[in-house]
Amino acid sequence: METKNQTKVTVEPGKQELFITREFEAPRELVFKAFTDPELLVRWLGPCELTMTIDRYEPGSGGQWRFIHIDPHGNAFGFHGVNHEVEAPERIIRTFEFEGLPEKGHVVLETAKFEPLGSNRTRVIIQSVFQSVADRDGMVQSGMERGVTESHESLDQLFEEIMIN
Amino acid sequence: METKNQTKVTVEPGKQELFITREFEAPRELVFKAFTDPELLVRWLGPCELTMTIDRYEPGSGGQWRFIHIDPHGNAFGFHGVNHEVEAPERIIRTFEFEGLPEKGHVVLETAKFEPLGSNRTRVIIQSVFQSVADRDGMVQSGMERGVTESHESLDQLFEEIMIN
Numbered sequence: 001m002e003t004k005n006q007t008k009v010t011v012e013p014g015k016q017e018l019f020i021t022r023e024f025e026a027p028r029e030l031v032f033k034a035f036t037d038p039e040l041l042v043r044w045l046g047p048c049e050l051t052m053t054i055d056r057y058e059p060g061s062g063g064q065w066r067f068i069h070i071d072p073h074g075n076a077f078g079f080h081g082v083n084h085e086v087e088a089p090e091r092i093i094r095t096f097e098f099e100g101l102p103e104k105g106h107v108v109l110e111t112a113k114f115e116p117l118g119s120n121r122t123r124v125i126i127q128s129v130f131q132s133v134a135d136r137d138g139m140v141q142s143g144m145e146r147g148v149t150e151s152h153e154s155l156d157q158l159f160e161e162i163m164i165n
Numbered sequence: 166m167e168t169k170n171q172t173k174v175t176v177e178p179g180k181q182e183l184f185i186t187r188e189f190e191a192p193r194e195l196v197f198k199a200f201t202d203p204e205l206l207v208r209w210l211g212p213c214e215l216t217m218t219i220d221r222y223e224p225g226s227g228g229q230w231r232f233i234h235i236d237p238h239g240n241a242f243g244f245h246g247v248n249h250e251v252e253a254p255e256r257i258i259r260t261f262e263f264e265g266l267p268e269k270g271h272v273v274l275e276t277a278k279f280e281p282l283g284s285n286r287t288r289v290i291i292q293s294v295f296q297s298v299a300d301r302d303g304m305v306q307s308g309m310e311r312g313v314t315e316s317h318e319s320l321d322q323l324f325e326e327i328m329i330n
Contacts, residue, residue: 109274
């Protein structure tokens, strides 16, 4: 199934941030729920070939979370963080750290904003701010864009299933 | 009393980060403790004319915190955040939000590193990463440098008292 919505990743040279922008055919409350409800998160987050499990999930401001992606060979990729603010249905501000890096302590500040575009359409804008340009460029070179794009396509399907039922 | 240690604030034009660097005449464990022990924090953090109180303090990774500065007229300035990582005695990574801004959601990612310089001397390097250059410049223009410098001078005195006893 083709969708007309495209994931856009904006990476300006020399800056220590990037933006991910995507529109979805679903109302804002539902999109926000898909980003914060662990039962929905496991159904769309991550590249297609990885299985997503939740090690820890405390919803709301101040909550800690840890997710694990497992590839077909059984290799596990953990990532975790803590919510600075979860303001339904409009904004999530949290930290993010990928545990597969050679060194601990490379942390990202993520701000996700959910903008309503009419009653059944929502724009999501995620800003990731890095401790350095090198950290950002490393994330981009890791194939992040493919993973994000595939995640969003899974999310399109999830919304279709939910909206039909 | 004059001290030879100077607080250095580095603000490179056009970047969304700043660095605060300071050396202290105290061993790393003690400096780290002064940054994380609420009983010590209230004795040095903030400009001289403000009284510091702790509304919430959960130590360690994942902990939430909220401090309030009160001026001589009774005006209160709150700020809060959540610890991504507290790794004694070397590193603290946390979020920071000043509640006095016109709009909520302007959050800073702070990384504080504690480097030993011999047995009784420690360098502290704090990086603040902002969501925008404008946010950073607003913080700089608010008189942040004076507040930080005065805090560090109070901390010098605190270390002197502790080291003598």
